[in-house]
Amino acid sequence: MADIDEKKARYSVSDASRASSAVERSRVTNKTWAERRSEMRKNILGKRGGSLSSWKRETHVLPRDEARNFAKSFLKKYPKAAYWSEVESWRVLDDDVIEFTMRRLPSAD
Numbered sequence: 001m002a003d004i005d006e007k008k009a010r011y012s013v014s015d016a017s018r019a020s021s022a023v024e025r026s027r028v029t030n031k032t033w034a035e036r037r038s039e040m041r042k043n044i045l046g047k048r049g050g051s052l053s054s055w056k057r058e059t060h061v062l063p064r065d066e067a068r069n070f071a072k073s074f075l076k077k078y079p080k081a082a083y084w085s086e087v088e089s090w091r092v093l094d095d096d097v098i099e100f101t102m103r104r105l106p107s108a109d
Helices: 002-009 013-047 064-077
Strands: 056-063 086-093 097-104
Touching: 056 064, 064 097
Parallel strands: none
Antiparallel strands: 056 097, 086 097
């Protein structure tokens, strides 16, 4: 029984060397994957003008009635079924002025 315990406790230099080289190969493989991914991101950024988001956004500041009319015309021009259009955010400013952001996908452009 003592012989079995001694074998479990011993590690050879070749085992450690194999493990070390396996870890290094994995690190190199992951690094090259990360580099490829980084390059893809840079290419996407260049094509989209610096933004990774595929959404097209328009922010406006208009009086309440004009804001409502603009949003209606925007949603009519870019229907939700094709563009997933929506009012992304809005807030009421002083004097009943609305600041809002319309969002849509460029999918049907």
